[in-house]
Amino acid sequence: MCQLLGMNCNTPTDIVFSFQGFRQRGGLTDVHTDGFGIAFFEGKGVRLFHDNHACSTSPIAELIKDYPIRSLNVISHIRKATQGKNSLVNTHPFTREIWGEYWVFAHNGQIKNFEYQHGDYFNPVGDSDSEQIFCYFLETLKQRFGSQEPSKEEIFNVIHELTENIREKGLLNYLISNGDWMIAYCDSLLFYKIRQSPFGEAQLLDEDVKVDFSKVTTPNDKVAVIATLPLTANEEWKQLAKNELVMFQNGEIILRKTPTSPYYYTIEEGRRLAQSYSVA
Amino acid sequence: MCQLLGMNCNTPTDIVFSFQGFRQRGGLTDVHTDGFGIAFFEGKGVRLFHDNHACSTSPIAELIKDYPIRSLNVISHIRKATQGKNSLVNTHPFTREIWGEYWVFAHNGQIKNFEYQHGDYFNPVGDSDSEQIFCYFLETLKQRFGSQEPSKEEIFNVIHELTENIREKGLLNYLISNGDWMIAYCDSLLFYKIRQSPFGEAQLLDEDVKVDFSKVTTPNDKVAVIATLPLTANEEWKQLAKNELVMFQNGEIILRKTPTSPYYYTIEEGRRLAQSYSVA
Numbered sequence: 001m002c003q004l005l006g007m008n009c010n011t012p013t014d015i016v017f018s019f020q021g022f023r024q025r026g027g028l029t030d031v032h033t034d035g036f037g038i039a040f041f042e043g044k045g046v047r048l049f050h051d052n053h054a055c056s057t058s059p060i061a062e063l064i065k066d067y068p069i070r071s072l073n074v075i076s077h078i079r080k081a082t083q084g085k086n087s088l089v090n091t092h093p094f095t096r097e098i099w100g101e102y103w104v105f106a107h108n109g110q111i112k113n114f115e116y117q118h119g120d121y122f123n124p125v126g127d128s129d130s131e132q133i134f135c136y137f138l139e140t141l142k143q144r145f146g147s148q149e150p151s152k153e154e155i156f157n158v159i160h161e162l163t164e165n166i167r168e169k170g171l172l173n174y175l176i177s178n179g180d181w182m183i184a185y186c187d188s189l190l191f192y193k194i195r196q197s198p199f200g201e202a203q204l205l206d207e208d209v210k211v212d213f214s215k216v217t218t219p220n221d222k223v224a225v226i227a228t229l230p231l232t233a234n235e236e237w238k239q240l241a242k243n244e245l246v247m248f249q250n251g252e253i254i255l256r257k258t259p260t261s262p263y264y265y266t267i268e269e270g271r272r273l274a275q276s277y278s279v280a
Numbered sequence: 281m282c283q284l285l286g287m288n289c290n291t292p293t294d295i296v297f298s299f300q301g302f303r304q305r306g307g308l309t310d311v312h313t314d315g316f317g318i319a320f321f322e323g324k325g326v327r328l329f330h331d332n333h334a335c336s337t338s339p340i341a342e343l344i345k346d347y348p349i350r351s352l353n354v355i356s357h358i359r360k361a362t363q364g365k366n367s368l369v370n371t372h373p374f375t376r377e378i379w380g381e382y383w384v385f386a387h388n389g390q391i392k393n394f395e396y397q398h399g400d401y402f403n404p405v406g407d408s409d410s411e412q413i414f415c416y417f418l419e420t421l422k423q424r425f426g427s428q429e430p431s432k433e434e435i436f437n438v439i440h441e442l443t444e445n446i447r448e449k450g451l452l453n454y455l456i457s458n459g460d461w462m463i464a465y466c467d468s469l470l471f472y473k474i475r476q477s478p479f480g481e482a483q484l485l486d487e488d489v490k491v492d493f494s495k496v497t498t499p500n501d502k503v504a505v506i507a508t509l510p511l512t513a514n515e516e517w518k519q520l521a522k523n524e525l526v527m528f529q530n531g532e533i534i535l536r537k538t539p540t541s542p543y544y545y546t547i548e549e550g551r552r553l554a555q556s557y558s559v560a
Contacts, residue, residue: 042367042368042369043367043369044369045330045368045369045370045371045406046368047330047368048330050325050327050328051327059343059346059347060343060347063339063343066339067339087322088325088327089324091325096377100403101405102405122377124380125325125377125380125382
């Protein structure tokens with residue numbers, strides 16, 4: 001599987017610590033060597049970095065590690081190519097403008113036999129299944145609501161409905177954000193940790209790096225970090241259930257659709273499932 | 281005035297040499313300290329870098345200088361903010377998807393009393409005049425041609441017509457590209473140099489750096505470089521006339537609309553004109 005990293009906060013926060021561990025999975029502690037991307041919302045603007053080199057050795061990833069960008073919403077993705085050529089055009093996250101906002105999307109998994117029909121408003125540029133899914137979400141929202149942006153509750157409901165339509169076609173974990181809220185969908189493995197007062201010390205799993213959050217935060221800060229697998233050794237990460245959809249805003253979960261009998265994959269099961277879709 | 285840099289080639293070429301001189305104008309040899317951006321087409325994909333720090337000192341610009349990215353089409357812009365807040369969302373170049381292609385746009389100048397109406401397909405995210413102009417071009421093209429991308433000749437004609445509609449509202453130099461062709465419009469100052477065999481040596485104007493292109497090219501290479509002001513001391517740069525529109529493809533001009541009595545600004549006149557629009 002590819003791996004996802006997301007952050008949603010109530011105060012602009014830099015993601016350097018989490019990214020530092022995450023990037024090692026792009027070639028060093030894991031096998032995702034087919035490029036990476038990261039999108040930082042800054043106000044309504046988006047700063048994007050894409051590279052088709054392995055994240056663990058990419059000079060662009062090195063720059064990001066050394067250049068703290070404070071953001072309320074960040075989405076990052078490291079890629080093991082399964083569908084779509086390993087070219088820049090297929091590198092996540094993808095971005096489009098809708099209702100005068102940039103929306104950003106990254107997907108981990110693989111959807112088969114999903115042929116997105118030509119859209120009036122949104123069309124994929126590359127040939128990945130992921131960009132098709134993103135365009136399917138946006139096109140449907142735009143067709144349904146026209147020029148008037150619906151409430152976040154309505155957006156959440158439509159995204160849930162569309163996800164239900166396609167999730168059985170494969171493996172579908174994703175993050176999507178408009179710079180205000182972030183929606184996370186778990187089909188196999190997705191964990192989150194909400195850091196808030198009292199802040200403690202955290203130790204990365206993938207690199208020998210610690211941070212004491214109490215020294216770099218204020219008591220009101222709330223930071224939700226979402227990742228395919230936990231990033232730290234000594235924090236309690238919560239797992240999303242299979243087919244659970246959540247919306248984060250200001251560092252907390254504000255909307256949630258949990259299956260009636262929630263099922264939680266073990267990491268080993270999740271990895272095997274990914275392999276069965278040849279998503280290594 | 282802000283400054284523009286474009287490159288259109290017949291073989292993927294790195295822009296490091298030209299960018300090295302250009303970036304010095306972002307704070308060192310000129311006054312454009314309100315951020316910069318650069319877009320590299322790689323196939324149909326676009327790699328974007330934006331920063332709201334001065335280009336001459338930005339770590340992102342430093343990375344670009346040291347990280348040769350080969351591209352057929354590059355658009356870069358260094359900014360002196362005049363309209364729109366100095367925030368990332370107003371940092372050029374702007375990108376949108378149309379007809380399954382990414383289009384990239386950067387503008388130097390200032391348009392007044394141009395209120396872009398809400399578009400069905402494209403809307404600005406920030407509050408700059410430049411992003412409104414880009415959306416006006418895209419929205420009109422999409423409204424007129426629907427889901428079928430017209431020929432490049434038709435695109436060129438429509439862009440010419442729309443430019444004529446708005447050019448008297450201010451100062452309008454721009455570059456726009458879909459990764460295949462690049463359109464350049466000159467309202468005051470815009471120069472270009474087509475480098476082709478036999479290649480010679482070039483010396484930057486803004487920094488003490490030389491390159492011998494004969495050592496880094498093949499005889500069939502054709503590289504058009506477009507810039508607000510010439511970048512090299514010992515090459516002959518051609519100037520576009522006031523209100524001239526040209527389309528480059530494969531490193532040469534393939535379409536051109538030149539006024540019947542072309543007028544060429546001196547650099548001094550061009551600078552004064554920019555100042556009269558408070559575009560420093």
